[in-house]
Amino acid sequence: MRTLPFVLLALMVATTTAACRSGNVKPSIPTAAPVDVDRFMGDWYVIAHIPSFPERDAYAAVESYAKLPDGRIQTTFRFRKGALDGPEKTMHPVGTVTPGTGGAVWGMQFIWPIQAEYVIAYVDADYQQTIVGRSKRDYVWLMARTPRISDADYEARIRQIQALGYDVSKIRRVPHAP
Template sequence: MRTRTLSLVAMLAAVLAGCSSTPARIAAVPEVDVPRFMGDWYVIAHIPSWPERNAYDAVETYAVREDGRIQTTFRFRDGGFDQPLRTMSPVGTVREEGNGAIWDMQFVWPIQAEYVIVDLDDGYTRTIIGRSKRDYVWLMARQPVMSEADYQASVRRIAELGYDVSKLRVVPHGGTKPD
C-alpha cells in the first residue's frame, strides 16, 4: 500500500510539474554596443510597472559608471504634464553571457530584475526592452515621437515576443525632455 501511495504521489507531482507555466526565456538581440546604447531613451509605449502606470514625459537615461555598472535615471511626471518631475535611479549590471543585451536592474538591494534588450535597430534609435515573464515591456526611442509605421512594426514585434499588446499604454510626451 505504501509503495502504491508513493507511486501515486510521484505521478501526481510529475503531472503537476508538466502543467507548470514557466515562461520561456525571452530572446535577446545577439549583441549590444553598451557605450553606444548609453544616453537618453524616451518611453514611447509600455506595459508599465506600478510606479509608471500613469507616466507622462517618461525618459530613461543610461550612463556607464566607473565600476562598469550602468547608472540609470528614470524621469517622468505622474498623471499629467503639469505634475512635478519624479525620478528613480536603479543601477544596471550587464551580464557576461548576453553580449551586452542582458542586464540585471537593481532598484532595491538585494533584488535584481531581469532587463533584456529584445529589439534594437541598427542606428540605435529604437529599442524594445522585455522580460521573460512577459509582464512588463518598454518601447523606447531617441526622440519623443515615432512614425506610425515604426510604432506599428514595434507593436507587431512585441506581440511576436509573446506579450498581450492590448495592455500596451502609449506614454504622452509634451515634446521636450524633462529637466
Template sequence: MRPLSHSMLGLLTAIAFTGCAANAPMPHVDHLDLQRYMGAWYVIAAIPSYPERHAYNAVESYALLPDGKIQTTFRFRQGSFDGPLRTMHPVGTVRPGTGQAVWGMQFVWPIKAEYVVAYVNADYGNVIVARSKRDYVWIMARTPGLPEAVYQQLTARVAALGYDTHKLRKVPQQWPEPGP
C-alpha cells in the same frame, strides 16, 4: 487512486506547457554596443510597472560607470504634463555571456529585476526592453515620438515576444516641457 483520463491528462499537459511558455527565457539581441546604447531614451509605450502607470514625459537615461555598471535615471511627470516630477536611480549590472544585452536592474538591494534588450534597430534609434515573465515591456526611442508605421512594427515585435499588446499604454510626450 483512479488513473487520469486522457482528456484530463491532456488538459494538465497543456496548462503545464502554457505556464512554461509564459516564463520561457526572453530572446535578446546577440550583442549590445553599450557605448552606443548610453544616453537618453524616451518611453514611447509600455506595459508599465506600478509606479509608472500614469507617467507623462517618461525618459530613461543611461551612463556607463567606471566599474562597468550602468547608472540609470528614470524620470517622468506623474499624472499630467505639469504633474510632479518623479525620478528613480536604479543601477544595471550586465550579466556575463549575454552579449551585454541582459542586465540585472537594481532598484533596492539585494533585488535585481531582469532587463532584456530584446530588440534594437541598426542605428540605435529605437529599442524594446522586455522580461521573461512577460509582465512589463517598454518601447523606447531617441526621439519623443515615432512614425505610426514604425510604432506598429515595434508593436508587432512585442506581440511576437509573447505579450498582450492590448495592455500597451502610449506614454504622452510633450517637449519642451511646459513651464511652471
C-alpha cells in the same frame, strides 16, 4: 512539530516541480545580442509600455543610462506624474550587464539585493529604437531617442512586441509634450 519544517519543504519542492512541468512557464525572451552597451548609453524616451506600478500614470518618461567606472550602468528614470505638467518623479536603479549575454541582458537593481531582469530584445542598427522586456512578459518598454516615432515604426514595434509573446492590449502609449 519538528517534522513540520520538513513537510513544508517537501510541499514547496513538489509545488515548484509541478509548476515547472505545467507548460505555463514561458520561454526566455529572445535578445538583440550583441548589444554595443556604449552605444546604448544616453537618453531613451519611453514611447509605449506595459507599465510597472510606479509608472502606470507616467507622462514624458525618459530613461537615461551612463556607464560607471566599474562597468555598472547608472540609470535615471524620470517622468511626470499624472499629466505633462505634473510633479516630476525619478528613480535611480543601477544596471549590471550579465556576462555571456552579448550585452543584451542586465540585472536592474532598484533595491539591494534584488535585481530585476532587463532584456534588450530589439535595438535597431542605428540605436534609435529599442524594445526592452522580461521573460515573464509582465512589463515591456518601447523606447526611442526622440519623443515620437512614425506611425509605421510604432506599428512595426508593436507587432514585434506581440511576436515576443506579450498581450499588446495592455500597452499604454506614453504622452510627451508637443
